[in-house]
Amino acid sequence: LAARIRREMPGTKLTVTREPGGTEEGQKIRRRLLNDKTLTTEAEVGLFIEDRVLNQEQVVVPALREGSIVVQNRSFISNMVYQGEGKGLGIERVLEANFPVISRVPPDLIVFLNVGWKVGKSRFGKTEIDKFDQETANFWQKVEAGYLQSIQMVSEVFATRLLTIEDKEGELDIRDTHRKVWIGLEPHLDLLWRIREGLITHSLTPEGVG
Secondary structure (H helix, E strand, O other): OHHHHHHHOOOOOEEEEEOOOOOHHHHHHHHHHHHOOOOOHHHHHHHHHHHHHHHHHHHHHHHHHOOOEEEEEOOHHHHHHHHHHHOOOOHHHHHHHHHHHHOOOOOOEEEEEEEOHHHHHHOOOOOOOOOOOOOOHHHHHHHHHHHHHHHHHHHHHOOOEEEEEEEOOOOOOHHHHHHHHHHHHHHHHHHHHHHHOOOOOOEEEEEEOO
16 A cells, blocks of 8 residues: 555655554564463553554654655554454443544544455464464454444544455455555545645554454
């Protein structure tokens, strides 16, 4: 996505980040979140928010002030889904905990890759297994359902634009997925140009199961 934006919109400033782990300190938080099995669900939410604040203050806000489009891999929505629905803390509760941070710089556009949980897991491509990879099928089924609920909730609360790419059975290869994402973005290109010209200063957030 970032490469296509650069190609189609030459001269555009673009910043790519992720949550968790978009900053140096965030990398430490990410490693703890993925590997520390002693953390309670509430503690996980707290660490995600700590990482989110760091990413926002050190990466996202400075980039937006410079007129950059920000593309972020995952966000507070995954937090709502994994801890809120998957681990039973409650989607609304996790959103409420995140709200003071999110409301400062909400995403302008969410790109949601809607794949089945089995497809999502099969695409991990990881050499090291973290604690979330070891969760049960019941957890991942909740994650899949939680994404649908959370995405809709967020798009309503923040008036965020939503682009959904449907691939429940995993029939699209990476090129097909990229093509569908870009075609889906075409109606929103005015948004990207407005961000570029400094008329609005927010970001795009890709989300998906896995």
